Amino acid sequence: MKRDKSEMEDDLRAEYDFKSLRVRKLGSGRKSFGGTTVRLEPDVAEMFPSADAVNEALRFLIRVMRDNQAIAPTAQANNSNAADD
Template identity: 45%
Template sequence: MRPEYDFSKAVRGAIASRFREGTNIVVVDPAVRDVFPDADAVNEALRALAPVLRRQRKSPPKRRSA
């Protein structure tokens, strides 16, 4: 790396909108970081949980008899 860089012609946020469209950033709570240390761990857990959540959404609400 150079000791100094010339940012005099830089434009702040020039590609921020393109980056935002293709990215979904989630902040993991410090209390669970030891369980989910990286994106792979989070994705693995969410993939395992997704089928359960999908089943819950598809099943109609149960009616209670009077």
């Protein structure tokens, strides 16, 4: 039995605007909605309550690494001068 067009009309209210929704597909064919996704191992993930906490920790680590790289050439120069004496 084929339905005519009048039977197929939606009975949804006007405030239900589904055109603005972004739909995510599951699986490998899904579309990325921006940003890079990184998967954390369970033992690491349990240490962080949110993505913001992970980002804060990584930014701190980056600062520490940069500070150590800035100090390292100075320390090496001081060590080589002391060896020359």
